[in-house]
Amino acid sequence: MTDRYHHGDLRRALIDAAVEAVAEAGPSALSLRAVAKRAGVSHAAPAHHFGDKAGLLTAVAAEGFDRFADALERTWDATGDFAAVGAAYVRFAIDHKAHFEVMFRPELLHTDDPDLNRAEARSRAALHRGTGADPEAVFNVRALGAWSLAHGFAELLIAGNFPQGVADNPEAAFKAVAAATLLGE
Amino acid sequence: MTDRYHHGDLRRALIDAAVEAVAEAGPSALSLRAVAKRAGVSHAAPAHHFGDKAGLLTAVAAEGFDRFADALERTWDATGDFAAVGAAYVRFAIDHKAHFEVMFRPELLHTDDPDLNRAEARSRAALHRGTGADPEAVFNVRALGAWSLAHGFAELLIAGNFPQGVADNPEAAFKAVAAATLLGE
């Protein structure tokens, strides 16, 4: 039924396939040929859309940063609470593990990709807002601290460094940690 | 002069070569054959000592955790101050970027390796001590918070997500961040 040529939205299908593959075995084990097979196309089809392997991962990362920004903005608008934004940070890392594992790994990406940079900037702005920092300041210690706390928590958690109790309810655990460590207003 | 067989301490030489290679291009770009060439041996020599690629990276990670524990213990003994331990955490990530990039990436390692587990436990104990947490408690929010803060700061820094001012003097920046965000005693 489907033509061999002109798939329709192969770009989309390849990104989805890549996300699945990354979710299963991590970014370093990703194979372009396996992604192509998963999408039912020839082994060189990905290169046509993304240039090379880093190009495909860059597209995944860009999509990740966009959804990330969405999630952060959404919970900030709904709660206006930093701890909630931090919990959303952690939740995103778990629910979109594949995206997250790629987003902060510049050696796998084309860091000058305009789409990636745009999505990155969105996330950065959302984060800045969520930490209550002055968006004009280039160097805000409160913002760096809040970002570090949420990011470190997320990284350590998805790498399996935290005890079972944390993994069972990560958002609550993060809120407890934030309350116990962060300075008040 | 050098025999082709019985190198002397090939295991050591291979680990060093691997560390150099990782430092240059990251763990995912590591090639066993390139490591072998760097050490001046045949392409299959690494497999004999480490089994496979993950085995070599596991050895690197274990060495990393040992040096990491050393550094943390040293600064805790010298200062007794958490912020100093956190700064040492960050300093280690910078000075031993290659080791650090491998240590927290379980999908690249043999996570059941006894040597790795021993070194990991050493680091964990040193960290626990450095955060002033009860070593018996399995779930200490203060310890998790301090660990997350230092780890997140280190990860974001070496991934290039922080402004230039932070990279210029990372230890001072971390201490400032810790002072501005962490609750007091």
Added chain:
DNA sequence: CCAGCTGTCTTGACACTGTCAAGTTCGAAT
């Protein structure tokens, strides 16, 4: 002194990888 054994390293092979060049197919514009 020397036979055999064990661990160290090499050689050769295999299937798989990313990337490139060339070819094929199809939709659309002219």
Added chain:
DNA sequence: ATTCGAACTTGACAGTGTCAAGACAGCTGG
């Protein structure tokens, strides 16, 4: 109706990890 260009395939190449087999060195017991 023809040309044109984008989408995708096919085929090739060098490089990869891993495995089996072989070559070598040094020790161990006679």
